[in-house]
Amino acid sequence: MLYGILGLIHFILFLIAAFEILNSGKSLGNKLVWLLVIFLFPLVGLLVYFALGRKA
Numbered sequence: 033m034l035y036g037i038l039g040l041i042h043f044i045l046f047l048i049a050a051f052e053i054l055n056s057g058k059s060l061g062n063k064l065v066w067l068l069v070i071f072l073f074p075l076v077g078l079l080v081y082f083a084l085g086r087k088a
Contacts, residue, residue, distance in 0.1 A: 042078070046070060049081050 053066045066085055070077035 042074065045078055045082075046074070049078055049085075052086065053081075 049070050050067060053063050053070075056063065058066075066081060070081055073080075
């Protein structure tokens with residue numbers, strides 16, 4: 033049950049980050065890099081994006 037809730041939270045955060053990345057004014061290359069980072073490194077990628085990626 034706990035892992036299901038954590039998985040759902042992770043999925044929602046992934047969708048929020050992906051939506052923000054795709055709708056940002058960043059170049060296509062930056063968007064692709066951020067999407068790959070959050071997809072290939074799920075937990076660490078999301079943490080790094082929410083800490084650093086939103087500002088750039």
